Amino acid sequence: MPDLTSSTTPGGAEHSVRADLTRSLATQEGPYFGEFGGRYVPEALVAALDELETEYRKALDDPAFVGELARLQREYTGRPSPLTEVPRFAEHAGGSRVFLKREDLNHTGSHKINNVLGQALLVKRMGKTRVIAETGAGQHGVATATAAALLDLECVVYMGEEDTRRQALNVARMRLLGAEVVPVTIGQRTLKDAINEALRDWVANVETTHYLLGTVTGPHPFPEMVREFHRVIGEEARTQILDRIGRLPDALAACVGGGSNALGLFNAFLDDEGVELYGFEAGGEGIETGRHAARFSGGAPGVLHGARSYLLQDDDGQTLPSHSVSAGLDYPSVGPAHSWLHDLGRATYQPVTDAEAMEAFRLLCRTEGIIPAIESAHALAGALRVGRAAAEAGRTDHVILVNLSGRGDKDVATAARWFDLVDDEAIAETATGTEGQL
Amino acid sequence: MSAAPTQDAPGASTAATGSVTARRLLELRAEGRAGLVAYLPVGFPTVERSIEAALAVVESGVDVLELGVPYTDPVMDGPVIQAAAQAALDGGVRVADVFRVVAAVTERTGGRVPVLVMTYWNPVLRYGVDAFARDLAAAGGAGLITPDLIPDEGRAWLDASEEHGLDRVFLVAPSSTPERLALTVRASRGFVYAASTMGVTGVREEVGPQAARLVADTRAAGADLVCVGLGVSTGRQASEVGRYADGVIVGSAFVRPMLADAPWDERLAAVRAVGAELAAGVRSARSGAEQTTDAPTTPGEVDA
Incomplete structure (x- = not known):
């Protein structure tokens, strides 16, 4: 057949342009x-x-x-955001040291x-x-x-x-x-x-x-542009952790809805092979229930909203509804760079259930005096899991860097209901409910 | 009107490519008028009734059918078509039903009416691009209209449509640059779909002058056959657009009466009336005659 797309126009040549594997992972350019x-x-x-x-x-x-x-980042947002070690929280992480990148302290409360x-x-x-x-x-x-x-x-x-x-x-x-x-x-x-x-x-x-x-x-x-505007997260964190412990962390943990906070953190470490990258998706009520937003566990590649990526879809390619206690992770697709990192094996994506996330949410509140966004609590729960696995594997001096992507003020009503801290009528009067980040 | 297509004309011209849609539109051009293209969603209100609706609009004077695959996230559709698609999905329509509807309509119209399928891309990807093309061709379908697939992303579809002899109807928009028009025209087969306006499907008061400009620009970029869609709903608009386009594409105006809370026979009658008004519109476009709302002079025949 005639080669209908071998055009010299800007749009026409893109077929043959897939990911450029000669570039570093961190500077990969779109569209693919x-x-x-x-x-x-x-x-x-x-x-x-x-x-x-x-x-x-x-x-x-x-x-x-x-x-x-x-x-603006300096004077309006308040960057650089601090890096906080959380030793009392880390006591539950199998002996790993845990550091939080404090995007929750940015103006407006998230990354x-x-x-x-x-x-x-x-x-x-x-x-x-x-x-x-x-x-x-x-x-x-x-x-x-x-x-x-x-x-x-x-x-x-x-x-x-x-x-x-x-x-x-x-x-x-x-x-x-x-x-x-x-x-x-x-x-x-x-x-x-x-x-x-x-x-x-x-x-x-x-x-x-x-x-x-x-x-x-x-x-x-x-996908590329939003990564560029968020890569400051990882760049600051990399400098801060090197300054603090004199080496890179063993693992990064971030929650993944669309995936901007995760990619923002990961990007500066993508070419550091020794740093393991973990993205935690919303496991909702459990993968087996079908009520989740775990695209890498329950989805398949497909197109939604302009990009091909892992997607929750049925056999007909119809988008399936997602579910999560955290609205910010409640999305049926995921950024294409994450699908790429997943298939490359460079990053590992695992589901964290509502219950696991809420347990980690409470733990950070009680041990460190920090109320995280429920989205970020998925990353915290994942960090606990990674830390315990490292301990089981006999690894010592293990360091995990978690992106605390948002603060939990918005989630107080949800958490209060989850933990049964207030009676339902009082909750109803606050006129708030589950809130999220995406 | 532009000259008849030449054998070596690219993409959207056609005759050379064996496109049944192009052949039909060229026949109509020879008769001195534009074609009327009707959009209807498959499976709305049911699969069987979507077949009845398709046959009804053909009887009322529609020349080419565009059957839509209901999809959960139809970003190029306005409220009317969204509502019908959602109802079809709620009713349990499956992607494979589209082949059944295409086959039924093709058979009962004696293959005289080209039947295109309008689909967002993910259902095709999921089905398998080549498998979808194969099954559509086997059902007698003419090709695909792909509102969220630009040729840049269409490698697999370009190959499959060549393999199975199907039309590739890509869209151009008032925002398209000359380079994009040329690229899209080259990739298209059957005709090029010119979006009359920047926006989604729906009924609008006016079809603006930019539609005529876009058709002229698309022809200048090498297209022979250009049909205009988005916002056309009345006989007057069809007549206006039929003066400069090879086809007038109407969706929401057909679907809206199907959403009414009325017995099915009444809804079908209303759909026929819409078809008759639009058919009269395209038939009066180049005759200089006043557009009328009378039934068309050459109604289609249906073996039903």
Whole structure:
């Protein structure tokens, strides 16, 4: 047949461009990470994605942009975030030392602000005036509303109707910051449907609007670009741990919803072969129940929201609903770079159940006086598992670095209900519920 | 109107490629009018009734069918088609049902009406790109319209469609650059689908001037056959678009009456009425005659 795609146009040559294995893992560029990623989008969005990629690459080479982002990270976000050793928590980790990268101490309470500030500055460069975002339960929406207020951008956040009701306080936070929150009433009324609605908005308004996607999923260049804005997490952590213990850690642990905090931490260590990388997905009520968000245990490669990656889907390729106590991990697909690292064997992905995560949540509260986001509690539970396995394997001087990606203020009502700390009527009056990060 | 296609014309021209859709659209061009393309979701309200609806719109004057595979995450569809797709999924429709519907419709229209399938990409990936193409071809289907597959990601589909002789209808949009138009036209077979507007499927008041501009630009990029979709719902709009496009694609306007809370016969009658109005629209487009809402002068025949 004629080679219909051997074109010299920018889009046409991409077939043959798969992951470049001569590059270091940490500097891999899109659109493909191995056989994952790509741009499975309507043609209407391609021009905007091309523009975004061009502007983002130019911006990263522009000292003015890089300087302004660094200034905001320092003066507004509060970077660098501290590295905290947690010895009382670590007593439960089989003898490993455990350090937490404190993204929970960032402005707005999670790592999300890193990416949001980077993209919002790009929006200004592109001359667009409006940003839209999806949010599962509020953290990315709040971060986006924050950056929009700071940089004088119109902001619309799409959120599943169910979540807007259960998370009235985060909706109020976004509105206080000047954002419009649009409840999504179609499909399963979840994060996935909020992304669908944001994509529909974007197709219709792409000339004035940037879709400020909140994680390392979506069409190229989002997975690569969002990683670039979060890699500061791992770069700081690498310097901090070297400074603290004089060597690299043995293992990293992070929770993986879309996977932005995990990739942000992992990236600086991807080429350090001696550092084991662990990503912890939401095991929900258990893989065997089908109520989970463990894409690597219960999914298969497929396309959703513009990228090919591991995906919870049925035999017909219909997206399956995901489940997790943590809304930030409750997403049926995962960033393509994680699928690539999984298939390469460079990172290990394991499910952590709701119950395991909540136990680790309580443990960190009680032993260290730190209330983690329930998302991050999945990483903590995983770290306990990794530490105990290391002890069983007879490893000594074992060090685990955990990304504490967010703080748990938003999760207090969920935790109170989980641990039966308050009566139901009092909970109902707080008008809050499970909240999450994605 | 552009000249007849040449044998060496690329992609979307066609005759040379043996595309039944292109052949039909060229016949209609020779008759001096655009084709009417109707979108209907497979399995809505049931698989059997989606066959009935397809036959009904053909009887009302539709020239080409576009049968949609219901999908959980239809990002290019507005509320009407989303609702129908969700209802079909809730009703238990399976991807393989599309082949049954295509085969039934093809057989009962005597193979005279090209039947395309509109599908988001993941159901095809999951089924297997080559297997999907094979089974679609075996059912008598003409090809695929792929709203979230750009040619850049379409290697496997380009190969499978060549192998099984199927049309590849890719979309172009008002935002497409000349380079993207050229790339898409080269990759297409059957016709090129020009999105009239930046947005999703649905009923709109007006089809803007950018649709005509996009059709002209797409022809300039080498396409012979260009059909226009998104937002066309009335006979007047069909007439307007039929002046410059080779086909007028209508979805939500057909699906909306199917969502009504009314007996099925009444809903079918309403769908036929929509088809008749649109068919009259495309037939009046280039005649200079006023568009009417009368039944079409050359209704389709159905062996039913």
